[in-house]
Amino acid sequence: MLLLQRKPNQSIVIHKNDEQDDPCVIRVVEVLPTGDVTLGFMGGSYKVVRSEIFSNNEESHMTEGSSKYGNKYNNGYYS
Numbered sequence: 001m002l003l004l005q006r007k008p009n010q011s012i013v014i015h016k017n018d019e020q021d022d023p024c025v026i027r028v029v030e031v032l033p034t035g036d037v038t039l040g041f042m043g044g045s046y047k048v049v050r051s052e053i054f055s056n057n058e059e060s061h062m063t064e065g066s067s068k069y070g071n072k073y074n075n076g077y078y079s
Contacts, residue, residue, distance in 0.1 A: 007054070010028055
């Protein structure tokens with residue numbers, strides 16, 4: 001796991017190897033005194049969902065068949 005520290009208005013860029021034409025940019029929009037962080041996501045071909053929604057979708061797919069992600073999403077590893 002890569003850990004990065006970012007300040008408000010700083011961002012990171014994610015792209016597939018050798019496909020830099022379609023990046024996903026994640027920007028720290030706001031950091032509240034409570035420690036809550038607001039993130040902004042920009043990337044046309046990426047679907048962004050919260051981890052609990054992704055996990056629920058994976059659980060429903062696991063009842064229909066095997067998941068390509070195994071159990072690491074379902075046991076909270078990525079929450």
